[in-house]
Amino acid sequence: MSEFTFLTGSEDWWRQAVVYQIYPRSFADANGDGIGDLKGIISRVPYLKALGIDAVWLSPHYPSALADGGYDVDDYRNVDPRLGTLAEFDEMIDALHAEGIRVIIDIVPNHSGSGHVWFQEALRSPKGSPARDRYIFRDGKGENGEIRPSELVSHFGPTAWTRITEPDGTPGQWYMHLFAPEQPDFNWDNPEVREDFLKTLRFWSDRGVDGYRVDVAHALVKNLANGHLPERASYDLSLVKHDGSDDLFDRDEVHDIYRSWRKVFNEYNPPRMAVAEAWVHPPVNATRYVRSDELHQVFNFDLLDAAFNAQQLYGLMSAAIDLMKSVGALPTWALSNHDSPRVASRIGEVQSRALALFVLALPGSCYVYAGQELGLPDGVIPDEARQDPIYFRTKGTQKGRDGARVPLPWSGEAAPFGFTSGSPWLPLQESWKELTVEKQDTDPKSSLNLYRSALNLRAEHLVDNGEVQWIESPEHGRKNNSLLAFKRGNVSIYMNLSDTPIEVEVSGKLLVVSAGIVDGRDGKVTIPPVSTIWLHH
Numbered sequence: 007m008s009e010f011t012f013l014t015g016s017e018d019w020w021r022q023a024v025v026y027q028i029y030p031r032s033f034a035d036a037n038g039d040g041i042g043d044l045k046g047i048i049s050r051v052p053y054l055k056a057l058g059i060d061a062v063w064l065s066p067h068y069p070s071a072l073a074d075g076g077y078d079v080d081d082y083r084n085v086d087p088r089l090g091t092l093a094e095f096d097e098m099i100d101a102l103h104a105e106g107i108r109v110i111i112d113i114v115p116n117h118s119g120s121g122h123v124w125f126q127e128a129l130r131s132p133k134g135s136p137a138r139d140r141y142i143f144r145d146g147k148g149e150n151g152e153i154r155p156s157e158l159v160s161h162f163g164p165t166a167w168t169r170i171t172e173p174d175g176t177p178g179q180w181y182m183h184l185f186a187p188e189q190p191d192f193n194w195d196n197p198e199v200r201e202d203f204l205k206t207l208r209f210w211s212d213r214g215v216d217g218y219r220v221d222v223a224h225a226l227v228k229n230l231a232n233g234h235l236p237e238r239a240s241y242d243l244s245l246v247k248h249d250g251s252d253d254l255f256d257r258d259e260v261h262d263i264y265r266s267w268r269k270v271f272n273e274y275n276p277p278r279m280a281v282a283e284a285w286v287h288p289p290v291n292a293t294r295y296v297r298s299d300e301l302h303q304v305f306n307f308d309l310l311d312a313a314f315n316a317q318q319l320y321g322l323m324s325a326a327i328d329l330m331k332s333v334g335a336l337p338t339w340a341l342s343n344h345d346s347p348r349v350a351s352r353i354g355e356v357q358s359r360a361l362a363l364f365v366l367a368l369p370g371s372c373y374v375y376a377g378q379e380l381g382l383p384d385g386v387i388p389d390e391a392r393q394d395p396i397y398f399r400t401k402g403t404q405k406g407r408d409g410a411r412v413p414l415p416w417s418g419e420a421a422p423f424g425f426t427s428g429s430p431w432l433p434l435q436e437s438w439k440e441l442t443v444e445k446q447d448t449d450p451k452s453s454l455n456l457y458r459s460a461l462n463l464r465a466e467h468l469v470d471n472g473e474v475q476w477i478e479s480p481e482h483g484r485k486n487n488s489l490l491a492f493k494r495g496n497v498s499i500y501m502n503l504s505d506t507p508i509e510v511e512v513s514g515k516l517l518v519v520s521a522g523i524v525d526g527r528d529g530k531v532t533i534p535p536v537s538t539i540w541l542h543h
């Protein structure tokens with residue numbers, strides 16, 4: 007592996023990194039099959055470089071039946087042939103590293119795909135065999151085992167148990183899957199499972215991967231001792247025990263796994279990092295995942311569904327900063343991801359720009375979901391094009407997450423806007439004509455150019471520039487939902503959430519504005535409606 011120079015060269019580069027999430031199938035398609043691929047990513051490295059990100063997080067790139075968009079992994083140490091080859095993966099890493107961009111990949115340890123060799127072996131093997139012990143197989147209840155072993159709902163719909171047909175053709179045991187039936191849960195009490203993941207972490211780390219996003223990191227260990235089986239009718243976080251003894255989530259034992267992972271990460275120079283997707287409550291439990299001998303970051307999802315409301319945003323942001331500070335860590339921020347509605351659709355395009363510019367000035371690291379920089383809204387998906395298992399498992403009562411996963415519009419006047427020369431796996435909207443990268447590239451007022459400027463200025467003025475000091479404004483307070491502001495070092499950040507201009511008494515040089523024209527004179531600055539400004543003093 008060659009030596010590269012990174013924009014943030016230190017071992018803890020991730021602490022304040024801007025990480026760009028690529029959903030590989032939706033980013034760029036180089037071979038015309040309608041599905042984004044690694045060659046497509048390689049072809050867009052100059053775009054990523056110009057954007058000014060520090061790292062890319064790649065959603066799963068593994069061989070998969072795509073029952074859950076790749077979160078059903080059939081082989082942890084390979085590349086989905088539809089996306090490319092291992093050689094192309096290496097090429098992609100080198101191309102990104104050459105531009106100083108690090109690479110985080112998704113690791114999915116709670117469950118495999120049902121096509122995984124181990125699951126297939128388990129299906130062929132008898133009850134009680136070592137092959138079945140890698141997963142969670144149990145006998146059913148009732149005279150003939152026809153009743154599911156426990157009342158456990160799946161995240162994606164009715165039940166978390168599916169019955170198999172034994173090799174001799176008779177109805178057989180049941181296996182547990184917290185998500186789709188094509189995602190059988192591993193038995194993390196089995197040492198072979200633990201060993202295999204360490205092998206996988208070394209496999210990718212050896213290839214130069216810089217970090218990992220750990221899927222459902224809080225769920226790996228379940229209470230299965232002495233014949234016990236978890237029961238649950240809903241995944242409302244308030245039903246989860248908070249003291250590490252819940253049957254399913256956030257159990258104390260899960261942390262032993264991350265301690266063993268951290269040892270592997272530390273075998274490398276620089277050490278590999280990991281960010282946990284851990285849905286835990288109360289928030290203080292999240293800090294347990296970032297203890298110095300465990301993972302490095304934990305996602306904060308609060309802003310994914312926060313209203314565009316000064317009081318609420320202040321509460322969530324200041325709490326996240328304080329919480330992480332209590333353990334010497336910095337927060338992470340995300341406004342969109344592949345599991346939630348896009349921020350531009352949720353709170354509005356202009357609002358989402360203002361919020362993004364505000365968040366990009368906060369301490370910690372920012373996760374930006376591909377397309378967010380374009381101000382992309384959710385796609386409108388006809389039911390017959392839907393792919394998300396949530397849609398199918400709830401019989402259409404929940405539409406699922408496909409709207410946020412529509413491919414990116416790159417160029418041209420008609421869909422699929424240069425994403426593919428073929429037919430895209432999800433339809434792009436004709437109305438995105440003005441949102442293509444090509445159109446936005448040359449428009450100084452575009453969302454894309456706002457992100458480019460902000461990322462540039464953030465690197466120059468805000469990284470390592472001190473703690474947040476909230477600015478109280480008696481006249482335009484948070485309570486009347488008009489202004490939210492803070493200072494970091496010699497930069498002040500003001501977000502006007504209201505639909506009228508706000509004048510504040512402050513002077514300084516305008517670094518960037520998310521929308522509208524800023525008027526400044528005589529020690530006063532007028533912030534345009536629904537807009538954020540950064541001022542340098």
Ligand code: BGC
Binds near residue numbers: 074078222283344345
């Ligand atoms: C991922 C989802 C996925 C689920 C199961 C989540 O945390 O982000 O996209 O469906 O895990 O793997």
